[in-house]
Amino acid sequence: MGFPFRVAAPTGGIGLLLVVAVSACGGGGGAAPPATTVGELFAGSATTTTVGGLSVAGWTHRDLPEMRTALDACVASVDVRGASTDEEEGPRTVIVESGDSLGKIAARFDRTVDQFMRANGISDPNRLQVGQILVVPAQRIETEPEYDGPTVLLEPVYCEVDTGVPAFGPDGAQIGGPGIIEVFADWKRLEGPDEAPRVNGRIRGLVQASVGGFAEDVANEVERHGFACRDGSHGRCAWLQHRQEVLLATDELFSVRDVVRRLMPGASAVEEEIRTETFDLETGRPITVAELFDPMTDWVAAVSVEAISRLAREPWTDERRVVGASSESGNFERFNLTHGGLVLSFAPGSIGGHGSNTVSITIPYRSLDGFWAEDGPVSRIE
Structure with a gap:
């Protein structure tokens, strides 16, 4: 084969x-x-x-x-x-199966319903038939x-x-x-x-x-x-x-x-x-999370307080957030910088939920004023 x-x-x-x-x-x-x-x-x-x-x-x-x-x-x-x-x-083609809709099929292939309709000459997206073969745009x-x-x-x-x-x-x-x-x-x-x-x-x-x-x-x-x-x-x-x-x-x-x-x-x-x-x-x-902060400050504790506070407002978190976002630098290694603030992402189950969904929060830079490294990466974000 x-x-x-x-x-x-x-x-x-x-x-x-x-x-x-x-x-x-x-x-x-x-x-x-x-x-x-x-x-x-x-x-x-x-x-x-x-x-x-x-x-x-x-x-x-x-x-x-x-x-x-x-x-x-x-x-x-x-x-x-x-x-x-x-x-x-x-x-590429796809076969319509029981339970399929054009919206579901389009999402599966990262296309729009309109793209599928044009590619297949479909006038009514609600009239699909099981077994019908569609061309993927x-x-x-x-x-x-x-x-x-x-x-x-x-x-x-x-x-x-x-x-x-x-x-x-x-x-x-x-x-x-x-x-x-x-x-x-x-x-x-x-x-x-x-x-x-x-x-x-x-x-x-x-x-x-x-x-x-x-x-x-x-x-x-x-x-x-x-x-x-x-x-x-x-x-x-x-x-x-x-x-x-x-x-x-x-x-x-x-x-x-x-x-x-x-x-x-x-x-x-x-x-x-x-x-x-x-x-x-x-x-x-690559930049590490420690490089963002002034090493002479207790930045880990400050980030922990901000993170736990914001996680408490998120769905699917529970008391595990106190451990998953505790004052250990390793808890904050999954981070991103944006124009709006520091984004922290937490592994499934580490801060609550059913163990399958990640959670990300954003901490505005101003919330951690006094902890950032003077000439660090955050100082270069306008």
Whole structure:
């Protein structure tokens, strides 16, 4: 069986960093092996999620070298700039399934309903039929925020891997064709600053490591347990999504936040994590949270007081915020700089909630006056 692979050509603009693994036909089921702990998505993350896995009934471990080769090529493609799409593959399509609406399908592919209607000659978006084949519009939604500093470009990569094994639904029945692993990995690239190559290399490396980790985890899961899913209603049972946002881009500073969510095959819950990076563009070096503050002050305690106060106003937080935002500098390593203040992000479960959603808060700079380093990064934000 063939293993299709293609890489989408880069386009300008700011977009979505998205990695998705889908079943071409549906979910899976079978007996549940012991609960497994899913490893941290990024180095330095504070949480893991323990979930009970599913396996395909009667499945025995088997090696799938062709799937792994295709996944390796997909990971390597993150390092390829200017790669072109294989035109012989033709346009991408999607089959309307029970419960689908044009709005849901458009959101799934990061398009608008209007784009789908124009691409498919649809006059009434409410009159879809199960089994109907729709062409996915070629152009994604892209926005161009106004930045004061360097040009920020989008480097998109797309690849699709056929696992070569059938997908099974939650009732243990085979749904149809083979499971498909689909990867969208968009990363942000700077143009202009002398140290941009150093910044770009780190951002690209983090994305490539994330895609590689996900690919390895999915490959191991499929080889051990088959392509099993708890919910096969939309034929999507395993995915990894990065939503990368540029929160600050000036001639001197560049701050990026990645909201990362993934659902592994057979897992019962979605994991969510936030990865943050803030760079000094004069050196190309990542900035640590301690560098923002005057070391002669008790800045950790001051940040803790502000954070706990603001977290108390957020939904899904509870008394755990007193520990998760306590006076330890490690609690505030996930930070971003913006024109409006210091943004802090907290790992799932560390400040409350159900252990699957991250929370971000913004502390206005004026709230921490007297604690900032005199000539530190914050002093360079207008």
